[in-house]
Amino acid sequence: MLDDKNPKRTSLEQLGEFGLINHLTKDFTLQHKSSIKGIGDDAAVIDFKDKKTVISTDLLIEGVHFDLSYVPLKHLGYKAVMVNLSDIYAMNATATQITVSIAVSNRFPLEALEELYSGIALAAKTYNVDLVGGDTTSSTKGMLISITAIGQANEEDLVYRNGAKPNDLLVVTGDLGAAYMGLQVLEREKEVFKVNPNNNPDLSMYTYIVERQLKPEARKDIVPLLNALEVKPTSMIDVSDGLSSEILHLCEQSNVGCNLYEDKIPLDPTVISSCEEFKVNSTTVALGGGEDYELLFTIDQKEFPKIKGNPNLTVVGHMTDKNEGVHLISRNNTKIPITAQGWNSLSEEQ
Amino acid sequence: MLDDKNPKRTSLEQLGEFGLINHLTKDFTLQHKSSIKGIGDDAAVIDFKDKKTVISTDLLIEGVHFDLSYVPLKHLGYKAVMVNLSDIYAMNATATQITVSIAVSNRFPLEALEELYSGIALAAKTYNVDLVGGDTTSSTKGMLISITAIGQANEEDLVYRNGAKPNDLLVVTGDLGAAYMGLQVLEREKEVFKVNPNNNPDLSMYTYIVERQLKPEARKDIVPLLNALEVKPTSMIDVSDGLSSEILHLCEQSNVGCNLYEDKIPLDPTVISSCEEFKVNSTTVALGGGEDYELLFTIDQKEFPKIKGNPNLTVVGHMTDKNEGVHLISRNNTKIPITAQGWNSLSEEQ
Structure with a gap:
């Protein structure tokens, strides 16, 4: 189309x-x-x-x-x-x-x-x-x-993946899951197009999520922002495969655990509404969707005042001792182990 | 096989x-x-x-x-x-x-x-x-x-492609055409194998050319050799697409012409004998074959005594004014314009 x-x-x-x-x-x-x-x-x-x-x-x-x-x-x-x-x-x-x-x-x-x-x-x-x-x-x-x-x-x-310490705050830029939901919309329209090539879809209500899929922006602004805020992350990774996969990378390489709070995960309203429409769980989408190209990093707790209230940055959890494991703390306060639900290119193969 | x-x-x-x-x-x-x-x-x-x-x-x-x-x-x-x-x-x-x-x-x-x-x-x-x-x-x-x-x-x-001057000597390392002839042998054996999978070919007489095709060696030794000889080339390129293509690159970027002498092109005896067997012209193979991964460079004439007699280095020609063009001087002393016969990956496509 x-x-x-x-x-x-x-x-x-x-x-x-x-x-x-x-x-x-x-x-x-x-x-x-x-x-x-x-x-x-x-x-x-x-x-x-x-x-x-x-x-x-x-x-x-x-x-x-x-x-x-x-x-x-x-x-x-x-x-x-x-x-x-x-x-x-x-x-x-x-x-x-x-x-x-x-x-x-x-x-x-x-x-x-x-x-x-x-x-x-x-x-x-x-x-x-x-x-x-x-x-x-x-x-x-x-x-x-x-x-x-x-x-x-x-x-x-330089910030590597291996510097996170227990009690560090886990921070993510922007919002998550939009690129994945944009892909769902595009794939649905492709199926419609196969049936009726003359169909002219109105995707205007999905503009944000489709743009996040087709024309993502890397977070060039975050490096100078952190520099200006005088915050140096203890560890950092980009969110290409989904939040859960990236958290597991930071935890493994830094030898720490993590508690991620479901109610803190930043979601755009379009993601929430499209998740309802497609009948998928928005937390699952944020954790496993991938292609967000946001940055995920950890900072020492004492740096919190410097980033507090910044619209680009959301604290979504904190690191723990390794033996506490890696968990999602759900909205109803249950602990769910996080496993890699990130997109695995090799198992996706047909 | x-x-x-x-x-x-x-x-x-x-x-x-x-x-x-x-x-x-x-x-x-x-x-x-x-x-x-x-x-x-x-x-x-x-x-x-x-x-x-x-x-x-x-x-x-x-x-x-x-x-x-x-x-x-x-x-x-x-x-x-x-x-x-x-x-x-x-x-x-x-x-x-x-x-x-x-x-x-x-x-x-x-x-x-x-x-x-x-x-x-x-x-x-x-x-x-x-x-x-x-x-x-x-x-x-x-x-x-x-x-x-x-x-x-x-x-x-650092040596770029654009520093050659008229009268500079054109020098090549090792010998040329072997990788291409090795490929001819391998392709012939593949055809034989298709007809008779039990055929066990004796490729021992082709060892050199087959190795040059399957396991080429980059000329890591030349950089320290030139340094030891206190020779800095005026231009340099590696021979990946065939001698003619590489000469044209040097001439175009250095804004010079070139005379290449057919009788100076270094050929291994196995290349000469396999060219006879396959009924192909060895000069054509050296000029157009590619994948030799030798180095081709130019030096000021006054540096000649430093490289003279070195078994790794062969003077194959000299650069000229641009308006004299790029020519092969054949064994019978005729001037043949050199055109890019280097392997063109896009036109090779089926």
Whole structure:
């Protein structure tokens, strides 16, 4: 339903591999002084002087991570960058460069890749990162995107997953579950579309959750916010697989337990109403949904006054001794063990 | 014919995504002081102090870049690392870290990925690079490998593609065309195998060229060699797509022309004999074959005495003014324009 109706199709073979890279990247300019050499040599060169280099990489595969029947290519390009930048911000670092590799089958014309790159360009501009390298090749089936994000930080600012202590507060940015509910809406519309291709769905009431799915924003703002508040988290992770999975990562690596309070989990009203409509439990969605790209972190209790009342930050629980385990404290005050309900890419496979 | 006969098959679903990463990477230890944080957080952290960071990335896709019917998985893992390290050495830099992302369909059991990672581990150990990150996910079809290599260099040591000057000598390491001829042998044996699966081929006379195809070695030795000889190339590139394609890159980016002498192109005797057997022109193979992973560079003429007689280095031509064009000077002294006959991944597509 969101397909590109543009009839222009330029075959990739006409351009060749190097022609294609040059064509797709010709409007990307280097903004960072640290980007010494970008695309066009054997490797990119980056100069971080006395700062640390932070590197993260992700693969996105058609049919596994995205469905082009409802994801516009421009949004896909944007989201692919977000997924990676989110990891850099979760280190309390600044993202500065990306490399983008794509493989496509010959069912994609040049115009499709231009759409994809327009989304990558928008993300790069909005988030102030330079495209400095990549690879473009053919695939035997479908599209895949591999992005490596590079960032920098002072050593003393870096935040790992392993620094949480018992009694630390557990804090999450923004709200949770919206991307998952947006996906439910899109998948439902796809089924309707299969039956009646002329159906023109009104998705306006779902704008927030559909946008959270199609065009998520990484929390670039949180690193400077915490810096301004003079709060350094003791541990941090981004919420890509669902809150429960991320809490378990922090607990395992920090060797602590956790109590998460169900009534504290931040949910947008659209998430609550769509959960009612789809007859799913909103807590289950927040815990297992994934793709929120919010940041989850722990802070010492004495830092609480600094973050109290900030609309971006919600305290959702506290860390405990490891032997107390990892639990959800439900609204009716029962303790439910948290297990990884995060999206597991390998078991999702058909 | 080179299939793994091991009947043990552990389904990837049993492990899950994080279990799989942990399992495959548990024996990788960090060797470099610069590798501050490896696998297990949102991103890796690297400390290059006052050196420059060098980054390169490549995608390898089953059915496009490799054929598992004759490439053992261990060799594939090794080669995937080589392809990337070669790019770092082509910057006259030292490779220090890699990230490895893989996507596999559920036809691959855990044991297959262990084989792949044993090759990656061997390459990492032999070339002294740390595995510091990656991503593991499912694909809808086949296997793909995305590797990012990270290296370091002093700013004054970096060599780009754009520094060649007219009259500079064009130098290549090792010999050319062997990987391509090895592929011809393997593809012929695959066809024989289809007809008679019990045929046990004797490939001993092709050992060198088959090894060059299946288990290439990146020229890690050349960077310290040039340093010891006190030669800094004016431009450099690695030979991944074939000599002609690489010469054209150097000429285009350096704004020069080139005369390449056919009788100087270094060829192993096995390449010459297999070219006769397969009735192909050995110069065509060297120019267009690709996957040699040798280094091609230019030096000022006054440096010639320093490299003269070195068995690793062959002067194959010299650069000219741009308006003289890019030519092969054939054995019978005719000038033949060089065009990109390098393997073009997009037009190769079926």
